[in-house]
Amino acid sequence: VERPSTDVIQGTLDLLILKTLSLTPMHGFGIARRVEQISRGVFKVNPGSLLTALQRLERAGWLDAVWRRTENARRAKFYSLTRAGRKQLDLEAADWTRRASAVARLLRAEG
Amino acid sequence: MSLWRQLSRGVGALLNRRAADRDLAEEVEHYLEQSVAAHLAAGLSPAQARRAARLELGPLPAVREEVRSSGWESRVESVLADLRYAARRLRGAPGFTAVAVFTLALGLGGTTAILSVVHPILFESLPYPEADRLVMVWETPRQHQTFATYHELATRSRSFESLAALRTWQPTLAGGAEPERLEGQRVGAGYFRALRVAPLLGRDLAPDDDRRGGSRVVLLGHRLWQRRFGADPGMVGQEILLDGAGYRIIGVLPPDFENVLAPEAEVWAPLQYDMSEGRAFGHHLRMIGRLRPGVDHSRAADEAAALGRDLADRYPDAFGKGATAVLVPFQEDLVRAVKPVLLAVLGAVSLVLVIACVNVTNLLLARGVQRRGEFALRAALGAGQGRLVRQLLTESLLLAVMGGVAGLGVALLGIRALVALSPPGLPRLSAIGFDPGVFLFGLALASLLGLALGMVPALQAARADAQPDLQLGSRRTAGGHRRTRSALVVAEVALALVLLVSSGLLLRSLSRVFAVPPGFDGPGVLTLQVQTAGQRFTDSTTIRFFTQALEAVGRVPGVTAAALTSQLPLSGDQDEYGAHFEAGPGLGGTSHSVYRYSVSPGYTDVLRIPVRQGRGLTEADRAGAPLVVLISESLARRRFGDRSPLGERLRIGAPGGPALTIVGVVGDIKQMSLAMELSDAVYVPMAQAPFGDAAMSLVVRGASDPTRLAPDIRRAIWSVDKDQPVVRLATMDALLEASAAERRFVLVLFEAFGLTALLLAAAGIYGVLSGSVAERTREIGVRTALGASRTRIAGLVLGQGLRLTALGVALGLAGAMLAGRAIAAMLFGVSPLDPLTYGGMIGLLGAIALLASWVPAWRAARVDPARTLREE
Numbered sequence: 001v002e003r004p005s006t007d008v009i010q011g012t013l014d015l016l017i018l019k020t021l022s023l024t025p026m027h028g029f030g031i032a033r034r035v036e037q038i039s040r041g042v043f044k045v046n047p048g049s050l051l052t053a054l055q056r057l058e059r060a061g062w063l064d065a066v067w068r069r070t071e072n073a074r075r076a077k078f079y080s081l082t083r084a085g086r087k088q089l090d091l092e093a094a095d096w097t098r099r100a101s102a103v104a105r106l107l108r109a110e111g
Numbered sequence: 112m113s114l115w116r117q118l119s120r121g122v123g124a125l126l127n128r129r130a131a132d133r134d135l136a137e138e139v140e141h142y143l144e145q146s147v148a149a150h151l152a153a154g155l156s157p158a159q160a161r162r163a164a165r166l167e168l169g170p171l172p173a174v175r176e177e178v179r180s181s182g183w184e185s186r187v188e189s190v191l192a193d194l195r196y197a198a199r200r201l202r203g204a205p206g207f208t209a210v211a212v213f214t215l216a217l218g219l220g221g222t223t224a225i226l227s228v229v230h231p232i233l234f235e236s237l238p239y240p241e242a243d244r245l246v247m248v249w250e251t252p253r254q255h256q257t258f259a260t261y262h263e264l265a266t267r268s269r270s271f272e273s274l275a276a277l278r279t280w281q282p283t284l285a286g287g288a289e290p291e292r293l294e295g296q297r298v299g300a301g302y303f304r305a306l307r308v309a310p311l312l313g314r315d316l317a318p319d320d321d322r323r324g325g326s327r328v329v330l331l332g333h334r335l336w337q338r339r340f341g342a343d344p345g346m347v348g349q350e351i352l353l354d355g356a357g358y359r360i361i362g363v364l365p366p367d368f369e370n371v372l373a374p375e376a377e378v379w380a381p382l383q384y385d386m387s388e389g390r391a392f393g394h395h396l397r398m399i400g401r402l403r404p405g406v407d408h409s410r411a412a413d414e415a416a417a418l419g420r421d422l423a424d425r426y427p428d429a430f431g432k433g434a435t436a437v438l439v440p441f442q443e444d445l446v447r448a449v450k451p452v453l454l455a456v457l458g459a460v461s462l463v464l465v466i467a468c469v470n471v472t473n474l475l476l477a478r479g480v481q482r483r484g485e486f487a488l489r490a491a492l493g494a495g496q497g498r499l500v501r502q503l504l505t506e507s508l509l510l511a512v513m514g515g516v517a518g519l520g521v522a523l524l525g526i527r528a529l530v531a532l533s534p535p536g537l538p539r540l541s542a543i544g545f546d547p548g549v550f551l552f553g554l555a556l557a558s559l560l561g562l563a564l565g566m567v568p569a570l571q572a573a574r575a576d577a578q579p580d581l582q583l584g585s586r587r588t589a590g591g592h593r594r595t596r597s598a599l600v601v602a603e604v605a606l607a608l609v610l611l612v613s614s615g616l617l618l619r620s621l622s623r624v625f626a627v628p629p630g631f632d633g634p635g636v637l638t639l640q641v642q643t644a645g646q647r648f649t650d651s652t653t654i655r656f657f658t659q660a661l662e663a664v665g666r667v668p669g670v671t672a673a674a675l676t677s678q679l680p681l682s683g684d685q686d687e688y689g690a691h692f693e694a695g696p697g698l699g700g701t702s703h704s705v706y707r708y709s710v711s712p713g714y715t716d717v718l719r720i721p722v723r724q725g726r727g728l729t730e731a732d733r734a735g736a737p738l739v740v741l742i743s744e745s746l747a748r749r750r751f752g753d754r755s756p757l758g759e760r761l762r763i764g765a766p767g768g769p770a771l772t773i774v775g776v777v778g779d780i781k782q783m784s785l786a787m788e789l790s791d792a793v794y795v796p797m798a799q800a801p802f803g804d805a806a807m808s809l810v811v812r813g814a815s816d817p818t819r820l821a822p823d824i825r826r827a828i829w830s831v832d833k834d835q836p837v838v839r840l841a842t843m844d845a846l847l848e849a850s851a852a853e854r855r856f857v858l859v860l861f862e863a864f865g866l867t868a869l870l871l872a873a874a875g876i877y878g879v880l881s882g883s884v885a886e887r888t889r890e891i892g893v894r895t896a897l898g899a900s901r902t903r904i905a906g907l908v909l910g911q912g913l914r915l916t917a918l919g920v921a922l923g924l925a926g927a928m929l930a931g932r933a934i935a936a937m938l939f940g941v942s943p944l945d946p947l948t949y950g951g952m953i954g955l956l957g958a959i960a961l962l963a964s965w966v967p968a969w970r971a972a973r974v975d976p977a978r979t980l981r982e983e
Contacts, residue, residue: 029145048177076141
């Protein structure tokens with residue numbers, strides 16, 4: 001029996017990251033964990049892709065990154081949403097809703 | 112904002128890679144830790160938790176690499192790495208690199224230099240608006256114009272928007288620390304309008320200025336205005352002293368005005384002739400005009416020709432037979448003399464460029480073959496085709512850039528050398544400069560070539576089964592690539608022969624030119640030009656001044672003989688007049704274009720021009736005595752055939768002038784150049800001339816080296832009148848030498864190109880043979896082991912080299928014949944198929960080829976069979 005795919009849908013990783021960070025600043029693993037939890041395990045984020053996406057979004061100016069000391073005296077990189085990131089999130093969320101409902105309509109029409 | 116972040120983050124990472132890497136490592140590290148902690152919290156044992164986290168994350172270096180390679184700066188980094196690697200590879204093959212860079216530099220630099228010179232002269236339009244409407248007007252075969260022709264065209268022609276006659280003018284400017292002799296022009300009022308140049312300050316010449324006896328006005332060149340008058344705008348309206356007379360400055364020309372007809376000119380005054388002018392029928396003017404819009408060239412030419420013929424019919428004495436007016440487009444007229452020269456040089460340098468390209472091609476191919484093992488290995492280790500190609504592109508580009516930079520140096524030096532070497536007749540010297548467009552074009556070409564060639568081995572390595580290349584390393588048996596390289600060498604040899612034969616022909620021409628007797632005895636003669644400047648001189652005082660100056664020079668110790676002449680052979684002087692013979696028994700009247708020399712009696716003696724018939728001029732031929740004239744042998748033959756011309760009469764210049772009696776015939780001399788046949792001449796005694804020439808040349812023969820007498824001679828002249836400029840000091844030998852400047856210019860360039868071609872061809876032969884010997888070491892070892900003697904082995908290689916050479920020579924012969932025909936106009940006294948030149952150059956090429964083959968042959972003969980066989 002094939003296991004259901006847990007890959008993040010192509011092109012939605014940015015949206016997931018932005019949405020997750022809109023609640024509170026987080027580090028990389030926190031984001032991955034949160035996505036997994038909220039999606040109830042439907043999505044598992046690939047760490048390499050996540051860190052690459054974080055670097056890209058940070059350079060695009062949608063995220064800010066700061067190094068913070070953690071409780072066990074290590075440095076951790078925390079990401080937070082910028083104002084531009086928030087705008088981008090709205091844009092991407094609206095876009096996603098539009099597409100998803102279109103797909104849903106198509107599926108309904110066929111059924 | 113985001114662009115800024117992109118840049119700053121990327122540059123930050125580039126500049127401080129270590130910090131960026133540490134941050135990334137720490138972030139990944141932290142991710143892992145968190146993941147482990149999460150698994151622990153979910154109830155796994157520490158070992159299980161660590162394992163699960165590791166599994167999720169994958170290998171840490173891979174993650175780091177994934178993130179790291181996502182930024183743009185990683186691409187820059189890999190390019191830099193490629194560059195570093197390429198530089199290392201090129202450093203590792205210094206011989207190859209040096210030869211390739213040198214070859215590229217020569218080809219690229221040479222072509223850029225030549226094109227930078229040729230382009231503005233031949234291909235750029237002249238620096239005037241609608242320059243294609245400008246025409247020069249000559250009397251038949253490039254004879255200078257008379258004012259009469261100008262007057263005729265100006266009053267009757269409908270083709271010209273503006274028309275101007277002009278002549279050179281060299282006034283002396285007083286008022287500074289010492290008098291300065293200026294270059295200038297006397298021009299018709301329409302001159303600047305024809306060129307469409309407006310003065311920067313003041314006003315242009317008006318028709319009113321250009322009247323005989325009109326007021327003395329002058330326009331200044333921008334340089335002169337700055338140099339002598341401190342760029343003072345108030346100078347307009349002021350008077351300056353030129354030749355002792357006051358001239359009012361009416362304007363200053365703009366700084367960017369390029370006066371193509373007289374590049375050195377700095378002052379312009381109106382011509383101020385009319386038909387009552389004594390020189391109205393003198394052939395001493397140039398004429399330029401701008402065609403009216405809508406008038407096409409052929410119509411204007413027809414009209415001018417008709418008017419010219421009509422004028423000549425009305426004044427048959429003043430014009431030669433068939434005289435007319437000829438229109439030549441300005442640009443064409445300007446480059447007429449230098450065009451074949453420049454095109455030949457351009458052709459030669461293109462050949463050098465082709466040879467250079469062939470050579471670099473050969474080098475790259477050879478190198479590609481040598482590196483097949485390397486690429487096979489890298490492909491086997493997992494380098495993708497794209498990566499290999501990019502690597503090679505980087506290497507080729509690096510090579511092209513190095514060659515380009517070196518070529519830039521060659522080009523800059525070359526342009527300087529060309530301008531320094533340039534013959535005096537080269538127009539628009541000031542427009543010559545480094546042409547970046549040409550250079551970039553060449554560089555792009557070289558890069559493309561390098562790219563294309565550099566990719567061959569990479570594609571081969573990526574495509575082919577790497578096994579055989581890996582196994583064989585560099586010791587392969589001969590393959591198909593050798594045939595390509597041999598063909599390229601054959602091409603190189605052929606092209607080199609073309610250049611060598613061409614330069615050989617030019618070299619022989621030059622020596623033939625100098626073998627032409629000039630008709631006078633040059634060695635030991637010093638010449639200088641004395642001018643009379645100022646209003647105090649009338650015709651008679653001019654002649655008196657020159658006579659006194661000549662006497663003073665004759666008294667200088669060390670001077671054995673001295674004489675004066677109005678025009679000096681091979682100095683660039685060109686004073687042509689019409690000579691009109693009276694009709695005699697059995698002969699109608701004829702007119703001939705002749706060089707007119709107004710000379711002092713000793714002139715033919717000083718230059719040792721032989722008197723063939725009759726007598727020379729003597730002191731007795733003074734003013735008031737019967738008017739006499741000497742004519743040249745060629746003129747005597749042309750007019751009288753075998754009959755004696757003595758006692759016959761002729762008139763010179765304007766019709767209705769006095770008749771002169773021929774009292775002697777003298778040997779022909781070369782006036783314009785050694786290679787020019789025209790030598791019809793008349794000599795009149797200076798004392799009997801109807802007008803005084805304002806500038807006379809002194810010819811002085813001394814007991815010892817005449818140049819040492821120069822200061823004394825100058826003092827002697829100034830003892831008569833201290834204000835007269837003495838210029839153009841030169842020995843007759845130097846003038847002879849300089850008269851062939853154009854020829855020498857072409858020759859020097861061809862020799863340089865020929866030599867370069869020879870070197871490159873030799874390098875090509877050497878390269879191919881060395882490569883072939885290196886590849887065939889095993890075969891040679893086996894042959895030696897089987898009993899082949901060293902001589903035989905060396906002979907094998909030499910034979911290969913000579914076969915290539917012979918094939919190249921055979922092909923080159925055909926090319927050389929074509930090239931010989933192309934430069935036929937520049938040859939003198941030597942056939943384009945001159946067997947001596949062909950033989951000599953083939954011999955030279957053969958000898959060099961033999962030399963280039965010798966080293967590899969020697970190396971082949973020394974191959975140790977034991978060692979090669981052991982290596983099997």
